[in-house]
Amino acid sequence: MAFKIRGKLLVDETDREERERAWAVIANEILDAIRGVKRMIRGLRPPKLDQQGLVSALAALFRDARKVHGVTIHASVRLDWVADELDPVTVLAVYRIVQEAVTNAATHARVSEAVVTLRSADGMIIAEIRDEGCGFELANSGAAPDDNIGLTAMRARAESVGGSLTVLTSPGKGTTIQVTVPMVRPDGE
Ligand SMILES: Nc1ncnc2c1ncn2[C@@H]1O[C@H](COP(=O)(O)OP(=O)(O)OP(=O)(O)O)[C@@H](O)[C@H]1O
Numbered sequence: 001m002a003f004k005i006r007g008k009l010l011v012d013e014t015d016r017e018e019r020e021r022a023w024a025v026i027a028n029e030i031l032d033a034i035r036g037v038k039r040m041i042r043g044l045r046p047p048k049l050d051q052q053g054l055v056s057a058l059a060a061l062f063r064d065a066r067k068v069h070g071v072t073i074h075a076s077v078r079l080d081w082v083a084d085e086l087d088p089v090t091v092l093a094v095y096r097i098v099q100e101a102v103t104n105a106a107t108h109a110r111v112s113e114a115v116v117t118l119r120s121a122d123g124m125i126i127a128e129i130r131d132e133g134c135g136f137e138l139a140n141s142g143a144a145p146d147d148n149i150g151l152t153a154m155r156a157r158a159e160s161v162g163g164s165l166t167v168l169t170s171p172g173k174g175t176t177i178q179v180t181v182p183m184v185r186p187d188g189e
Pocket residue numbers: 038104105106108109110131133134135136141147148149150151152174175
């Protein structure tokens with residue numbers, strides 16, 4: 001049902017319990033809508049990636065982390081292949097995974113800095129995003145994929161280009177995201 005109609009019904013509702021129930025339904029629908037928009041946004045390609053290539057897009061991302069969240073990213077990026085030679089789908093996957101991991105560190109870890117390393121070896125890109133922050137309980141975070149779109153999408157993206165992702169974390173022990181993806185996608189597509 002549309003928000004507008006629900007809102008109108010809510011205004012007319014005199015019973016307190018009914019009103020609270022209606023509110024809960026609306027709140028849920030709003031959350032659903034937010035999740036939907038987030039999913040869509042994550043599927044879009046950032047323009048900077050095409051224009052400047054992976055390395056400078058990442059540099060811009062790290063600058064933003066400081067500007068927006070006040071978190072300094074200590075980055076070491078050593079990729080043998082220039083971005084143009086990389087599969088564009090792989091480039092996008094790596095960018096999005098690092099973006100999500102950096103955003104998570106900047107918004108959840110309660111740290112003022114994080115470390116990102118990207119290197120290439122044996123035809124693979126190996127990325128690590130590490131913070132010494134509050135960490136979290138992995139078991140709980142895996143319970144409802146919809147509440148962990150970020151983590152779920154990161155893993156799905158890595159796997160979609162033939163790679164893998166590992167999350168190392170526990171409360172109080174910081175968080176490390178390790179990603180390994182082949183530079184050339186296995187299906188050659
Ligand atoms: N680096 C981190 N440090 C501490 N907690 C983290 C970190 N990364 C993730 N978490 C915890 O795991 C939860 C799930 O992360 P996830 O990225 O899936 O969702 P989100 O960031 O809460 O929302 P979304 O990414 O959909 O905007 C977070 O809400 C947070 O509690």
